[in-house]
């Protein structure tokens with residue numbers, strides 16, 4: 001959703017559930033607020049339009065000892081991590097904090113290789129929640145997943161947390177609208193490839209597919225990402241894959257890889 005003022009009245013651009021961005025329409029506020037779902041969407045839009053917690057992104061990363069790494073973030077809807085998921089969260093946070101190289105802390109990228117259904121999605125959402133609640137990080141997160149799972153990811157992120165998630169996918173016309181309306185706070189962008197980071201991104205999580213990263217790498221280059229979560233990461237095991245090269249080109253502080261099948265042929269695959 002975004003808004004404009006026409007003859008003194010505010011209009012809202014509404015992206016309808018099940019329709020693409022290019023099919024979104026301009027509506028008056030009272031029409032949008034006409035039913036419960038519209039009121040929820042409107043409240044969400046208002047909340048995320050005011051740049052809730054970021055001025056210019058100035059990350060203050062937690063160093064060891066700053067925060068007790070074993071603290072658990074609060075989740076929405078009474079969600080709680082299972083015991084093994086808590087262990088996994090602490091392990092991921094310690095990798096995020098990484099090693100002291102004599103001057104600064106260097107993060108250690110890591111791979112979560114739980115079997116299917118143990119909750120890799122939930123665990124990786126918990127690490128984003130930890131970083132936002134205790135790490136005070138300001139840069140957004142990037143989640144790259146197979147196209148067919150983007151809906152699942154969005155639902156899970158919104159069930160567990162109150163992070164604003166923007167799904168960047170679809171045809172070129174849809175992506176043009178998403179970049180123009182959902183990427184930067186009003187006035188913060190002077191066009192594709194020339195963002196003004198002083199206004200900050202509108203979202204906490206940018207959720208996209210591997211195909212989109214490959215065909216539209218430029219759209220991601222304007223951001224600094226605090227972390228990128230790569231689902232089904234075994235897809236990237238070829239060092240020369242074009243998608244992997246595209247991802248290596250982005251500004252990402254820490255990488256969390258997810259795969260239920262990290263080793264498919266031999267142990268060497270783990271090293272790449």
Ligand SMILES: Nc1ncnc2c1ncn2[C@@H]1O[C@H](COP(=O)(O)OP(=O)(O)OP(=O)(O)O)[C@@H](O)[C@H]1O
Pocket residue numbers: 079080081082085114115116117118119120121122123156260
């Ligand atoms: N701690 C939890 N509390 C409640 N529900 C949970 C918890 N952990 C996972 N789930 C639920 O279990 C289901 C499977 O979790 P999830 O999708 O994260 O698994 P996954 O390991 O990513 O699966 P896959 O390997 O198929 O991608 C989801 O519906 C998720 O909400």
